[in-house]
Amino acid sequence: MLHALDRKLLRDVWRLKAQALAISLVLACGVAIFLTGMGMVRALDATLEDYYNRQHFAHVFASARRAPISLLGDVEAIDGVQTAEARVVGSVVLDLPGRIAPAAGRVISLPDAGPTLNVPLLVSGQYPRKTAQNEVAVTERFAAANGFRPGDRFAAIADGKRLLLTITGTVRSPEFIYTLPPGGLMPDDAGYAIMWMPHTATAGVFGMSGAFNDLTVKLRRDANRQAVIDAIDRLLAPWGGVGAHKRDLQMSHAFMQAELDQLRNMSAVLPPILFGVTAFLVNMVLGRIVTLERSEIGLLKALGYRDSEIAMHYLMLATLVAALGVCLGWAAGAWLSSGMSHLYAKFFDFPWLVEPHAIDVYAIAGLIGLASAGIGALRAAWAAAALAPAVAMSPPAPPAFRRGVLDAVSGWLRLPQTAMMVLRGLLRWPLRAAFTSLGLSLGVAILVASNFMLDSLDAVIETAFFKSNRQHATLALAHERSLSAVSDARHLPGVLMVEPQFDLPVTMSVGPREKKLAISARPPGGDLARTLNVDEQPITLPEKGVLLSAKLAEHLGVQPGDQVHVTLSGLRKGEMILPVAAVTQQYIGIGAYMRLDTLAAHLGEAPRVTSLNLWIDTDVLPELQAALKTMPALATSVMLTDVRKSFQDTISENVRINTLLFLTISVLITIGVAYNGARIQLSERARELASLRILGFTRAEVSTILLGETALLAVMAQPLGWLIGAWIAWAMMAGFDSDLYRIPLVLTPQNFASASLVTLAAVTTAALFVRRRLDKADLIAVLKTRE
Amino acid sequence: MSVKRAIQDIPAFRTRGITKIYGGRGTAEVRALDGVDLDLPEGELVVLLGPSGSGKSTLLNIIGGLDHATSGQAWFRDQDLTAMTDRQLTRYRRDNVGFVFQFYNLVASLTARENVALVTDVAPNPMRPEEALALVGLQNRQGHFPAQMSGGEQQRVAIARAIAKRPGVLLCDEPTGALDSKTGTAVLAALEDVNTRFGTTTLVITHNAGIRKMAHRVIRFQDGRVVEIEENETRIRAHEVTW
Ligand SMILES: Nc1ncnc2c1ncn2[C@@H]1O[C@H](COP(=O)(O)OP(=O)(O)OP(=O)(O)O)[C@@H](O)[C@H]1O
Numbered sequence A: 001m002l003h004a005l006d007r008k009l010l011r012d013v014w015r016l017k018a019q020a021l022a023i024s025l026v027l028a029c030g031v032a033i034f035l036t037g038m039g040m041v042r043a044l045d046a047t048l049e050d051y052y053n054r055q056h057f058a059h060v061f062a063s064a065r066r067a068p069i070s071l072l073g074d075v076e077a078i079d080g081v082q083t084a085e086a087r088v089v090g091s092v093v094l095d096l097p098g099r100i101a102p103a104a105g106r107v108i109s110l111p112d113a114g115p116t117l118n119v120p121l122l123v124s125g126q127y128p129r130k131t132a133q134n135e136v137a138v139t140e141r142f143a144a145a146n147g148f149r150p151g152d153r154f155a156a157i158a159d160g161k162r163l164l165l166t167i168t169g170t171v172r173s174p175e176f177i178y179t180l181p182p183g184g185l186m187p188d189d190a191g192y193a194i195m196w197m198p199h200t201a202t203a204g205v206f207g208m209s210g211a212f213n214d215l216t217v218k219l220r221r222d223a224n225r226q227a228v229i230d231a232i233d234r235l236l237a238p239w240g241g242v243g244a245h246k247r248d249l250q251m252s253h254a255f256m257q258a259e260l261d262q263l264r265n266m267s268a269v270l271p272p273i274l275f276g277v278t279a280f281l282v283n284m285v286l287g288r289i290v291t292l293e294r295s296e297i298g299l300l301k302a303l304g305y306r307d308s309e310i311a312m313h314y315l316m317l318a319t320l321v322a323a324l325g326v327c328l329g330w331a332a333g334a335w336l337s338s339g340m341s342h343l344y345a346k347f348f349d350f351p352w353l354v355e356p357h358a359i360d361v362y363a364i365a366g367l368i369g370l371a372s373a374g375i376g377a378l379r380a381a382w383a384a385a386a387l388a389p390a391v392a393m394s395p396p397a398p399p400a401f402r403r404g405v406l407d408a409v410s411g412w413l414r415l416p417q418t419a420m421m422v423l424r425g426l427l428r429w430p431l432r433a434a435f436t437s438l439g440l441s442l443g444v445a446i447l448v449a450s451n452f453m454l455d456s457l458d459a460v461i462e463t464a465f466f467k468s469n470r471q472h473a474t475l476a477l478a479h480e481r482s483l484s485a486v487s488d489a490r491h492l493p494g495v496l497m498v499e500p501q502f503d504l505p506v507t508m509s510v511g512p513r514e515k516k517l518a519i520s521a522r523p524p525g526g527d528l529a530r531t532l533n534v535d536e537q538p539i540t541l542p543e544k545g546v547l548l549s550a551k552l553a554e555h556l557g558v559q560p561g562d563q564v565h566v567t568l569s570g571l572r573k574g575e576m577i578l579p580v581a582a583v584t585q586q587y588i589g590i591g592a593y594m595r596l597d598t599l600a601a602h603l604g605e606a607p608r609v610t611s612l613n614l615w616i617d618t619d620v621l622p623e624l625q626a627a628l629k630t631m632p633a634l635a636t637s638v639m640l641t642d643v644r645k646s647f648q649d650t651i652s653e654n655v656r657i658n659t660l661l662f663l664t665i666s667v668l669i670t671i672g673v674a675y676n677g678a679r680i681q682l683s684e685r686a687r688e689l690a691s692l693r694i695l696g697f698t699r700a701e702v703s704t705i706l707l708g709e710t711a712l713l714a715v716m717a718q719p720l721g722w723l724i725g726a727w728i729a730w731a732m733m734a735g736f737d738s739d740l741y742r743i744p745l746v747l748t749p750q751n752f753a754s755a756s757l758v759t760l761a762a763v764t765t766a767a768l769f770v771r772r773r774l775d776k777a778d779l780i781a782v783l784k785t786r787e
Numbered sequence B: 001m002s003v004k005r006a007i008q009d010i011p012a013f014r015t016r017g018i019t020k021i022y023g024g025r026g027t028a029e030v031r032a033l034d035g036v037d038l039d040l041p042e043g044e045l046v047v048l049l050g051p052s053g054s055g056k057s058t059l060l061n062i063i064g065g066l067d068h069a070t071s072g073q074a075w076f077r078d079q080d081l082t083a084m085t086d087r088q089l090t091r092y093r094r095d096n097v098g099f100v101f102q103f104y105n106l107v108a109s110l111t112a113r114e115n116v117a118l119v120t121d122v123a124p125n126p127m128r129p130e131e132a133l134a135l136v137g138l139q140n141r142q143g144h145f146p147a148q149m150s151g152g153e154q155q156r157v158a159i160a161r162a163i164a165k166r167p168g169v170l171l172c173d174e175p176t177g178a179l180d181s182k183t184g185t186a187v188l189a190a191l192e193d194v195n196t197r198f199g200t201t202t203l204v205i206t207h208n209a210g211i212r213k214m215a216h217r218v219i220r221f222q223d224g225r226v227v228e229i230e231e232n233e234t235r236i237r238a239h240e241v242t243w
């Protein structure tokens, strides 16, 4: 049997269903996002850890030009090293059947004793035989994208040699959960293959017999990482070592961590906002209910109900609303997580689907949801418990309106009485008005942030592809060549313009700060690959000195006019002191730029070339691509037009999902706040408004008074929303500031305008619902009941 | 003197020097009660008369455990109400007191039966809600909400709610104040019935001097003091009350 008080509870919830639902949806949104964010973070963390452990993912990675295999023993002897593995890796161009454009490939040697680190996980077929010359295992994704099965063959051009390779099996590797092709910004399953080939064959192809050029190391638990890295650097230095690094610079791992960071940020920022709004709404609505039910509370006390029972009654009301929100949030979160884990399966190559549903995360999300509603309900429940029974029985004193500045101003402005009612209503509960406005402004801010993301990525694309890297294609050469490579390239079919580039691996340092990177040297006045100043205007390379990207300059702590110390790595030995001529703007990666002849002079040699930037006649692209497939000295070719397209496609898909998410959040918050605010005003003013109607005011006039306050608050919320949105955008920009990516702070008037339009439309919708209630209200009934 | 007799000699309510002062500190002080000494014997129907503002409701609130006196003492049987904490007062109300107010004070979202159940849910030895409603002649209106009933019917629901817990005392503040003579009579009849049937000490505040003839005892109030107590030799029945 339900107690009478419980029945009252259920009827109250039912009576308030629209308001309760509006609050529940905001809460559900918070729960869902928290659940998805935390669930995915936990699941990804666990999956990575598991995968890394099972496949023995290395801790330290290093490469060299060519180191003798005997060096491996020295590496293993370093204190802290548990296992070390020497490999030969090399780049190849692939000529795939049915594909016009050349594809890129990376060959990794399989140690004769079988791999002990970064062990590829066999998906189908088998590993190539140790003695086989032309057998490879390839990534499952590459095979699937091209329809390859074990036994199929394709051609590869390695170091100018054309090989016919047979696929023996398909694999996955913890080193390549996320893989970017050379020069690419998005994964390209069909166009980029990772291949594992027996050691002897690989060494033969790349001329590395008795040598290695890639080193991976697993550390003991107690190892001093930095000491090991320094020791490895010392060992490899004579052999063209370009610097050992930890997992944080391993591409696949770095991208996974970036993704995890983004998820953590999402669940640290959005849910608190939504939980906060929930608490505010519960507080506002319950506060009003307690005021309305003042005499009923007094009655319950007179009947002998305890304060705690009465407080509990109102807490339960909030709990029911929260329970609904939590359940909806769980359902939405489960759906969102599943969608997310499928999206991850598309971008990341995991051996098993990331399972995001953990009971305890659901429990935590539910508890936080209940707690936020509970916190919102505390004040009202406390007020109900604290009401003295005798006071509660007598009707409340009419609210004290005071004449004040407002009256002076209005007398002066000759404001109509209806406007006065709106303004007095605002000033009567200034705190509530302020919070309502804040709630509405959060809706605006979230949209501003979402629009900012779009605009900013557009700016990244504009800067990266249309202002700086304007070439159609980049050819990376297998070996350094003299400038004659330029005239060779010009003879390729369809090539209209060729600009050379020389990438020199170095360590740049200023005092204790240092960075490993490549200096890109180009001829001055190039028209394809250009450098931009901080205002994104192209600048010519200076005769003396080096240009640093802003992020790099910041990392080294230098400004134009300062000097950087440059230590050559790779096969060249030596050091240079270079003045920083200017700082450049670039959003993807970091960079240092010099004139080709200046760098050659510093090195004391004739200018060399490692890659060529091409401007081509796209009508004859197929012929060019055919020629590239057989070009002997080519390591890889990158079609920048394709890179741009895949970048834009991927981003536009992600942005669509994000925009939808942010739009939902913003609209739910806006409607939740506006609807509940207007409903409470309706309840407070019902009597007043009914009297006006009886005095002969029209429905429209009466609604104006009621909705005028909401409209005023909504309008006041806009500038604040823009401000908060701009601040969130700034925080996002700061949060994205890594060596991999940066995003510019782009805030356009269109952004603010569209955010405002959407939220004002949502407010209007909410207001119309309340107006419909007002129109249906029974005037007589309102006047008969006593407050 | 037997033990039983001794217990019956203890009055239902006894007050000594009860004073209630409102306001002060800035606003003008109001002496709502100014040293009230009263003994209300068990089982009587007592009518409290007096001009508006004379302190009737204030006294009722204090002996009903809804409010604290500024000074003085009040006992319910052998319990000192003025020494009780809020928690103890709640217990006292829950176990002993039935209230009926001028404006019915029904919970709008509960039916007649449920409004009564509100009390029977928490009382130690209640009647069934149906039974209490039958006592006030509303057995057929159990499922009706307050908005679907007349004022007199609502007030009778309130009386049913007050008596359903079998209270030791029934405190009624202008129970007929908002009613016409016919419905008012029905309400008075219900009160009279409870008083005679269960011997419930009943205190009724009213502005209707006609009602005083129903009472065992009539107490007259003025300016926060008792000015006259009169015991009726003969009492009239509820339906004989003139308005
Ligand atoms: N909360 C309060 N604050 C200040 N003064 C109060 C308060 N409650 C009552 N009073 C004052 O105490 C005095 C007694 O009030 P009380 O309600 O007891 O009168 P009453 O005899 O019941 O009158 P009525 O017949 O009009 O109901 C009045 O002067 C009233 O103004």
Ligand SMILES: [Mg+2]
Pocket: B056, B057, B058, B173
């Ligand atoms: Mg009174």
